[in-house]
Amino acid sequence: MPDTYPREIIEDLVDDSLEWDQLHDMMSKFKDTDRFQQVREVLQERVDWEDPIIIPYAEHLYIVAKSADRWVIKCDCGHEFCEHDQNWKREALINVRDSTEAYREIYPEGMHPHPDYMELREFFCPGCKTLLEVENMMPGYPLVHTFEPDIETFYDEWIDEPIPTPESA
């Protein structure tokens, strides 16, 4: 049971370049205790900005500390969406596939949802135009706020560490 992995293994994980046998071992073994800290450190080195990462939020997205009491959702391109407890999709660019023609760009004929029953909502970063999420929704459905992490409980009670601030970074 590894309490920790070598730094280069974690870098390869973040880069999605681990070999299958390495991945298989990683999945089969007990989980290492410092994974969060290691991944966070690697990600912090990879981004071009200085705001300390509090948590990786989704692929390309982070919750970062702007001050000791202000956290925002930020893309790795540098675009800042909103406060950490708000739904970033409200600040994104959106394209909706709700016609047969739009569906046929992705799926063959007859193998896509019926536009009257379901639409695909594509959310892009206004900064880098990366596609961050695709949701398959019944028309008229509200935007879903998918993840509200309890950061205070996580840092204070689960890993017993101070929450990063610009001063501590």
Next chain:
Amino acid sequence: MSSEHDASETQSVGEQAAEDEDVTYPRMRREQELVEEKLEDLGEGIGWNGKTLKTQMEGVEERTDSTDHYDGQEELELKSENPIEYEQMFSQLRGDLVTARETSKEVAATPIVEQEGELCYGLFTPEGDSIAVSTGIIVHIHTMSEAIKYMINHDFEESPGIEPGDVFVNNDTHVGNVHPCDIATLIPIFHEGELVAWAGGVTHVIDTGAIGPGSMNVSQASRFGDGAHYCRKIGEDFELYNSWEKDYVDKTRTPEFLKLDERTRMTGCLMIRDAVKELIDEYGVDEFKQLSRESVEDGRRGFRNRIKRTMLPGTYRGVSFVDALYEGQENLTREYANENHIMHAPSELHVREDGTFQVSFEGANKWGWHPYNCTPAAIQGGIWVMLTQTVIPNENVNDGAYYACDFHLPEGSWANTQNTETAHAYAWHYLVSAWAPLWQHLSRGYYARGFWEEINAGNANTSNWLQGGGIDQFDKLHAVNSFEAACEGVGARYVEDGEPHAAAIWNPEGDMGDAEVWERTEPLPFLGRAVKPNTGGPGRRAGGAGFESLRTVSDVTRWLLYEMGNGYMTSDSGLFGGYPAASGYILNAQNTDLKQRFENGEEYPQHDLDPESGAFEAQIDGDITRTPKGISTPKEFEDHDLYLNYLRGGSGLGDPLERDPEEVLSDIHDGYVLPRHAEDAYGVVVEQVSEDAKHNSAVDGEFEIDEAATRDRREEMMDERAEEAVPASEWYEEQRERIQAERDLIDDVKKTYVSSMRMSEQFTDFFRNFWDLSEDFEFNLSDEAEKSLEYRFGSGFKRKWDNYTRSHESWHGVGREDEPVVPYTWTDRSLKDLSGPSASFDERTRATDDD
């Protein structure tokens, strides 16, 4: 079958009886004498220390409730004092359960059990909590648990009695099952006059006598078309009652297969009983009892620990939908069932500060006149089997995980009908679709925590189901249920593409099965079987591809076939920018010229790899049905007709424009992606450099990447995104106006919203608040839709359980005006407003700074 048949075996009890070689099951006879003495002479129950089972179960629930530890096991004494012995005993049990499964499945004759492994075994405490499980379709570990609790709670101990050598059966969904085609055999295990455990096994049978042939018919409106239901004692002295053997075989179209399935389950259960006896002989009964209690608490703690180790506390939300289209279908059992349904499954997960795992479906819409409704046992067992594939992928799997989770399943919704009129024959259609967001909840937690090797975009919609029956090639009444559906593409992972044609979520060890074996039991020869392109969702990591089989019909009379799967909706979304898997469609050909083509040596269809190519239609003459729907009711097929069995793919992960073009090229050559979609979905421009490809499937080296054109195309696509996408605020205003005007919203969609609003005040508030609608906003429905809702909401409840135990209180959802057991936070409130893991919004007094 049992070692008790071996007269040379040394017996620790019942020695006198064992000396008599004419007595079978001498241990059982001795146990029967002891139980008779307790019941009749001493007036005691069969539980521990003379308690009745019901009293014993109430005690376990009370201690669990008051201590927050299973059965009050605050200290794991056996594990802490003698950890090696604890592990040895548990591993021995686990090994014996797996052995029972692997051995007994050879008794079965159906490919469903023998090829696909659609069976499982569990060992349970006297109160019905699972201690250890085999591999296989372990969703049924928890459903069997509920069946045992039902029998205890409904005084089976008094009538018909629970005694050594008894055999019980259950397949009733409302007692504890997913659907009636999963039949459970349960036998009690006694030691010195006390019930020490239950052994249980489940197999998925071919046919349960539903209104249409096959194990999961789709044309019925109610339970009364689902097939036969049983929850009863069916034998004693380990012999099945004559009346049972004469009875149930006439309630199925496939009696011989069901008889062998029953022997399969009996074999496994008796093997488990022997294993328990051996363990008790070796370690003593007190140690066994202690193990049975501690292992459940150990499982509960293991689950909590794993959550705290790999997830982030907080709230995770998602929603999924799937279609069940019945408007215009033929052969429906009721005229009022002639309508379309959409499943609405809002999914909310709270991971609380102590690792508590709370799942809520508040906002789910009403059940329907279709066989896709669910019971709490189905939902809880289903989620449990899903969790074993991600949170607890180890041997320490038992009902401890169930005790670590809180569920809120709105009473009267499709997720908890509490009405024995509802049909459940293929509850999985809704189940599998409904837990799609749960994969994503977990994946978001794993992402935030850094365990990226565990991230998975989701599972496939596990269809199509090829089913039917009639007079087969042996001139016998027969039914078929192809379990090729146990093999679907799976969702993409963060670090790998989804596995193509791999497994189904409900059976982690599923397989497509050998074509030759299916052909032995189904008069449906294969014309072709191949990977199906563009079934997996595009993404940086692509969803695993599904596959297809093209079947014909041979040597049958009055033969029916039908389809079951998603069509107008795709149930699993992609993750982090990946796209959902493709949805389904139906392709049949009837009254064909296939026979003439065979005789003349002409080409005939083997595939439908590219539905747009026209290849299928060019190779067959006949009445061709090609429709993007997923469900059809039984329809007659004749020799040389054609049926496409399309098994779905998994969803994708990540922005497709980040996928390495070389991998897209491999996708083309492997048959996962049609060349034209390389550019549309991935921005990869390829050119054909060889003409060697056949059957629409590329071969290695046929295509090459145009690197410059790919670079240009991807840049163009980024520009197009910027030009075509709009700020979400702009979109919001347009949509709000659309909803207010009810513009471009079809009746089926509005009916789904209205149904959820009538079910849930909380969802109503969420919907109105989000779109800033008036407090009395409602959609206008057609008369037909209004009538449908009135019929269903007016049906009320018709509960199976006469009364509920403490642990079943959550089965009683809450009324529309009350707070759900699991806090509802889709509106503008947060878990962080609560003070402790057990606090809810209706317990405001607990939410103080002093807590």
